[in-house]
Amino acid sequence: MADQPFPPDFSQFTCPAPLRDRPQIVLGHGGGGALSQDLIEHVFLPAFGNPVLDRLGDSSVLDLAPHLAGGGRLAFSTDSYVVRPLVFPGGSIGDLAVHGTVNDLAMSGARPLYLSAGFILEEGLPIADLVGIVARMAAAARAAGVAIVTGDTKVVERGHGDGVYINTAGIGVVPPGIDLGPKQVVPGDAILVSGTLGDHGMAIMSVREGLEFEAAITSDTAPLHGLVAAMLEACPAIRLLRDPTRGGVATSLNEIAALADVGIEIDEAAIPVSPLVASACEILGLDPLQVANEGKLLAVVPAAAAGDVLAAMQAHEHGRAATPLGRVVAHHPGRVALRTTLGGSRVIPLPLGEQLPRIC
């Protein structure tokens, strides 16, 4: 046994199981015992409560067969969220944790049904802050029509986290007959985008950099499965959907070009960017094509159906500003080209990393 100094060094002393009713998270809240139960009973169940979660088993048991009848398939996805700050104009880590995973499912054409929620809390986090984040997360889940049915909480020592990290995994059902994927993409297809680009990234960035404009830039964080359902109703043969989050549209388009082995051309004049975001990008020297979105999607659709899909998008609250962005081409496979307003052309490379860490 290692020699212990005497008297012990209490400066390094942390108490895994201190008094209850503390206003802050302590290590014991992650211990699985009475303190963990306090959190579950007083924080998580009141916010997320539903008949499945209330059973409090080690896992949740769900009757999914009716959803899969007739050829439906299961979609399964996960994301961890480490955004800073935890709350920002237009949303919070709780909203992102729901919308991000809901949107990953929606990009498969799935109707999202259930989420899991894993929290990694930092010792010292005010419980009031956790309650606020959980409330926003629960409201986002309710609004998106998904149930949080299973969860877990761990606590790490002060200085080993950042208040709250959240992981969500989601399951949903892809309706029979829907099969989105890069294999379906062919030259001639149209590329549509559901609205303005860069809002989420610049909302976070302007808070962190202390940028002030006449109005706050707000995150576009939103659940997109309703929009996707409307689009698939207009055209079940949509080729592929992607939500351009980290790395922005530049990353998503490069991924599509690589996975489908096609070229992509977009029109500079068609890139939708709000005036505020355009100003902020200019001040900070950022390209809106590389900035993260949390409530937008890119769609590759058969050219003949582009008008119908666009009309369906524009009729939906999350697609009002939808617009054609470009097209799939047979030349320069694997590459994305920008047709500039001056009539030139330049390659849009795959960004190396996100310009802004901890964006989601």
Added chain:
Amino acid sequence: MADQPFPPDFSQFTCPAPLRDRPQIVLGHGGGGALSQDLIEHVFLPAFGNPVLDRLGDSSVLDLAPHLAGGGRLAFSTDSYVVRPLVFPGGSIGDLAVHGTVNDLAMSGARPLYLSAGFILEEGLPIADLVGIVARMAAAARAAGVAIVTGDTKVVERGHGDGVYINTAGIGVVPPGIDLGPKQVVPGDAILVSGTLGDHGMAIMSVREGLEFEAAITSDTAPLHGLVAAMLEACPAIRLLRDPTRGGVATSLNEIAALADVGIEIDEAAIPVSPLVASACEILGLDPLQVANEGKLLAVVPAAAAGDVLAAMQAHEHGRAATPLGRVVAHHPGRVALRTTLGGSRVIPLPLGEQLPRIC
């Protein structure tokens, strides 16, 4: 815009997108761009690769209908893993991340099928360390017969993590006719345990405290779904299963007593603890009933079937040391009592928190 000092303070400077081929994790590895793709291509796919994951969609699409035919139900569970140290005698955070979630599914009687994996990496983590953990995780998944089909990586700045945090969520299928839960528990039922208690917690503790014995205490981390399947074959009417992880058997038994509203009695003389673990617990003043296990389960079974279930357990590699531990009683509902070797009786309370933080 906040005033910037000139020259800039480079001590706080972090580069989100530095050169490739760095031997350590940098913030850009979490940015979704080329550096993220490097990690996926060179670390995750070679280890986890399977036809579903290789499609690299935002979510994975799985044909689950055949598994649910005839009345099967879906089990869904999640856990985050923050154990320190990352590698310990008998296992690693990668093994725990597979076994923990596989076991949560198994406790519903489910056959685990698919896992998601969410990594939160700390800037500066040697990529070789990540490769080692991912290799152990992949080996554990292969051995357990589950596929890792979707994932995500985020990177946080140096000092805001602890090398690696992992979240896994899992889905599995509960066979038709199996319905485990506290509602099924009735007085007279037998309580069985699958082997010795406290091995995982004391393995971690002895590393952290620098305890040295004639042999290392090794974690019991193991996947238990094969054991569960053998038990359910012996008796499909098993009432309830729990894996006593954080908070140990004391926590699990108290949860069962509370959820089923029954009393529980266990026999001190029946508590299986290995001599090494018993010594370590004595030195550190810990109660083995409160120490975490990662490869053990508690089963509540009809008394008439206890012998058959016990025999099935003892015939399985993860249940060789299975033994009766106690019984469900009608008196003192909600409470757990220990019958001491001297013939007395004392209450085993729900622990407040884990005695040892970051145990899993």
